[in-house]
Amino acid sequence: MYTTELKDRNAKTTAVPAAPEDPERLAAFEARVAADDFIEPKDWMPEAYRRTLIRQISQHAHSEIVGMLPEGNWITRAPSLRRKAVLLAKVQDEGGHGLYLYAAAETLGTSRDEMIAALHSGRAKYSTIFNYPTLTWADIGAIGWLVDGAAIMNQVPLQRTSYGPYARAMVRICKEESFHQRQGYEIMMAMAGGGPAQKRMAQDALNRWWWPSLMMFGPPDDNSPNSAQSMRWRIKRDTNDQLRQKFVDVTVPQAEAIGLAVPDPALEWNEERGSYDFGEIDWEEFYAVVRGAGPVAKERMNARVQAWEDGAWVREAALAHEEKRSARMAAE
Amino acid sequence: MNREWPLWEVFVRAKNGLAHRHVGSVHAADSRMAIEAARDTYTRRMEGISLWVVPSSAITASDPGESDALFAPAADKVYRHPTFYSIPEHIKNI
Numbered sequence: 001m002y003t004t005e006l007k008d009r010n011a012k013t014t015a016v017p018a019a020p021e022d023p024e025r026l027a028a029f030e031a032r033v034a035a036d037d038f039i040e041p042k043d044w045m046p047e048a049y050r051r052t053l054i055r056q057i058s059q060h061a062h063s064e065i066v067g068m069l070p071e072g073n074w075i076t077r078a079p080s081l082r083r084k085a086v087l088l089a090k091v092q093d094e095g096g097h098g099l100y101l102y103a104a105a106e107t108l109g110t111s112r113d114e115m116i117a118a119l120h121s122g123r124a125k126y127s128t129i130f131n132y133p134t135l136t137w138a139d140i141g142a143i144g145w146l147v148d149g150a151a152i153m154n155q156v157p158l159q160r161t162s163y164g165p166y167a168r169a170m171v172r173i174c175k176e177e178s179f180h181q182r183q184g185y186e187i188m189m190a191m192a193g194g195g196p197a198q199k200r201m202a203q204d205a206l207n208r209w210w211w212p213s214l215m216m217f218g219p220p221d222d223n224s225p226n227s228a229q230s231m232r233w234r235i236k237r238d239t240n241d242q243l244r245q246k247f248v249d250v251t252v253p254q255a256e257a258i259g260l261a262v263p264d265p266a267l268e269w270n271e272e273r274g275s276y277d278f279g280e281i282d283w284e285e286f287y288a289v290v291r292g293a294g295p296v297a298k299e300r301m302n303a304r305v306q307a308w309e310d311g312a313w314v315r316e317a318a319l320a321h322e323e324k325r326s327a328r329m330a331a332e
Numbered sequence: 333m334n335r336e337w338p339l340w341e342v343f344v345r346a347k348n349g350l351a352h353r354h355v356g357s358v359h360a361a362d363s364r365m366a367i368e369a370a371r372d373t374y375t376r377r378m379e380g381i382s383l384w385v386v387p388s389s390a391i392t393a394s395d396p397g398e399s400d401a402l403f404a405p406a407a408d409k410v411y412r413h414p415t416f417y418s419i420p421e422h423i424k425n426i
Contacts, residue, residue, distance in 0.1 A: 085409075178414040179417065181426055185423075250425035253424065254424075
């Protein structure tokens with residue numbers, strides 16, 4: 001799972017560093033990233049680079065964790081033991097991916113508790129895709145195929161992102177996620193090849209997840225103020241629109257192969273470009289969901305906060321146990 | 333008093349972008365000395381550009397007697413691998 005870096009369009013940015021940065025160090029840093037060298041935690045880095053990474057990596061981590069909710073919703077209702085074991089393994093992976101990413105962000109000087117607090121207070125964003133509901137079993141197929149497909153498209157180039165701990169986390173994540181998309185497509189294939197009711201269900205899921213999946217790549221390049229900076233610092237290696245186009249180009253034939261129709265009347269192969277032309281994305285919907293207006297945004301955050309609060313006694317008990325044990329060992 | 337210097341585990345990063353890897357250990361009185369000993373012992377031929385030293389006593393290792401209980405269950409979860417899912421040849425990029 002993944003999110004591109006999200007900022008509330010109306011949010012004020014305070015980009016002025018506390019102290020002006022040493023131009024020599026800055027130039028040396030810029031030269032290193034331009035030469036595709038990796039930056040490691042103890043290396044000097046500009047404050048804006050650090051802040052951008054903390055924001056992006058923590059949003060990515062939050063997306064993994066919140067992303068467990070729409071799918072977790074179907075674990076007990078999976079149609080067979082095989083599907084249930086697979087979905088459980090996938091949701092477990094997403095939890096692990098959140099942990100790798102939180103740990104990578106912690107190397108930049110933030111703490112797990114700070115990041116969780118930012119998520120729960122609504123200050124930190126996560127991918128808009130998880131604020132849509134999973135209404136039928138076909139949605140689980142559509143998520144694996146489209147949402148994980150879009151995530152992989154975004155994450156593969158991030159294996160070469162300029163910050164070492166983030167890049168290494170992405171290598172692990174990409175390797176583990178290689179089954180996520182295939183299991184989703186397999187579900188869609190089974191349903192599209194089933195009876196008329198199943199096929200309708202598969203088509204309905206594609207209809208509802210297609211546009212939100214395209215929004216996962218983030219705002220269009222001409223309205224993505226952070227992109228240029230992130231590209232220069234090699235935090236991002238492709239623009240939002242480039243990745244979105246790539247996703248459309250590989251996904252449309254996959255839909256056609258199983259007899260499903262992509263819900264976009266403007267979709268057309270452009271021989272000259274060697275790519276599909278596609279319709280306008282409803283950016284007002286995207287920004288509304290970023291601001292928290294998604295159909296199940298409240299439900300998602302309530303579930304996260306409740307899980308955190310319900311788990312408080314476990315966190316406290318483990319520490320109390322450790323304190324008691326150390327005291328006993330010290331006394332012996 | 334004749335107390336042996338403690339043992340430190342040494343990790344070397346070969347180059348930026350790669351994780352530190354365990355290479356061995358050294359004896360030293362403190363962490364600074366451990367870094368210097370590790371530098372002399374393990375990086376004489378440009379093996380690395382960064383070192384970590386960790387007191388060996390700070391490492392908790394899993395018990396070999398428990399390895400079945402810890403690791404064997406992963407063996408029958410073949411569905412965690414992409415090859416478990418059969419997608420027809422003509423469907424690309426998945």
